[in-house]
Amino acid sequence: MSEHRMTGVFVLSVTIVTVALFFMPDMANLLVNLYFVPIVASGYRWRVRGAIVSTIICLACYAVVLCLRTNLIATSPDELVQMLSIRTAILLFVGLVTSIASMEYQRILHRVRRYEMDTIAALARAIDAKDHYTHDHSGNVSAYSVLIAKQLGLPPEEVALIRFKGLMHDVGKIGIEERILNKPDRLTMDEFTRMKQHVMIGVDILKRVDGLDLLITGAHHHHERLDGTGYPEGLTAEQISLHDRILGIADAYDAMTADRPYRKALPQATALLELKRCAGIQFDRDLVYSFIDALDANGTLEDPALKEHGPSASMN
Ligand SMILES: [Fe+2]
Numbered sequence: 001m002s003e004h005r006m007t008g009v010f011v012l013s014v015t016i017v018t019v020a021l022f023f024m025p026d027m028a029n030l031l032v033n034l035y036f037v038p039i040v041a042s043g044y045r046w047r048v049r050g051a052i053v054s055t056i057i058c059l060a061c062y063a064v065v066l067c068l069r070t071n072l073i074a075t076s077p078d079e080l081v082q083m084l085s086i087r088t089a090i091l092l093f094v095g096l097v098t099s100i101a102s103m104e105y106q107r108i109l110h111r112v113r114r115y116e117m118d119t120i121a122a123l124a125r126a127i128d129a130k131d132h133y134t135h136d137h138s139g140n141v142s143a144y145s146v147l148i149a150k151q152l153g154l155p156p157e158e159v160a161l162i163r164f165k166g167l168m169h170d171v172g173k174i175g176i177e178e179r180i181l182n183k184p185d186r187l188t189m190d191e192f193t194r195m196k197q198h199v200m201i202g203v204d205i206l207k208r209v210d211g212l213d214l215l216i217t218g219a220h221h222h223h224e225r226l227d228g229t230g231y232p233e234g235l236t237a238e239q240i241s242l243h244d245r246i247l248g249i250a251d252a253y254d255a256m257t258a259d260r261p262y263r264k265a266l267p268q269a270t271a272l273l274e275l276k277r278c279a280g281i282q283f284d285r286d287l288v289y290s291f292i293d294a295l296d297a298n299g300t301l302e303d304p305a306l307k308e309h310g311p312s313a314s315m316n
Pocket of ligand 1: 169170198222223
């Protein structure tokens with residue numbers, strides 16, 4: 001829950017309890033316990049500081065009600081101070097316990113996420129190690145995809161997801177024979193058919209790992225093309241998600257600018273011209289130019305003339 005929304009929930013719950021106390025003085029002893037709700041929520045969200053501040057706010061509200069509704073004060077001042085002290089101690093104790101539990105939960109969560117990231121990084125290294133000609137391909141596709149995502153101004157959590165999708169897009173190559181992956185000549189039809197199976201192998205691997213299911217679409221659809229001639233499903237422009245269209249461009253660009261078994265790496269200008277030539281047919285035209293703009297902003301665009309937009313292709 002966002003900071004603003006949580007603050008809103010806190011204010012609303014404190015207000016409801018305080019108003020209820022004001023209008024239902026007969027139930028004061030019961031209603032005052034409802035202050036546990038905002039205090040526990042604050043302790044969970046804002047830790048120790050949240051528990052202390054929310055306890056002070058709740059007790060201040062309670063004190064205001066006591067002052068306004070004198071019929072609530074059926075005891076002597078000494079007993080009142082004692083009662084408020086006990087309530088303060090109980091509310092603060094619960095808030096602090098919640099905040100400590102929250103910190104421990106966050107620590108465990110952080111460790112689990114780190115294990116997940118380490119697992120993804122190890123898998124990416126395993127993929128790239130198997131394909132001798134695409135050294136660090138997964139890392140490069142991830143980096144280029146992030147570059148495009150940031151150029152588009154996508155929110156940080158989406159950029160993070162695209163980073164991992166890039167790392168895992170070719171995970172299915174783990175199941176492809178090395179003689180095919182590293183064949184120094186062009187693949188035969190049968191070998192290419194086998195190679196294409198890496199997308200479904202990737203889906204099968206990722207769906208078996210809890211927590212990695214969000215990355216499945218990237219592995220599944222990074223070879224789809226806008227004109228519907230891609231694989232495995234032959235999706236068309238509107239059916240391919242933004243993330244998968246980004247991955248497709250990053251994947252193609254890195255493939256062109258890396259040494260292949262049958263040719264040397266293409267210069268950046270040649271690769272970008274090819275992306276532009278296929279913009280609107282194979283690749284999303286706007287994303288191609290976003291990528292070029294991102295390279296320019298990154299200081300790695302070798303020829304600024306490549307930023308010039310060419311004529312639109314028919315598909316886009
Ligand atoms: Fe692939």
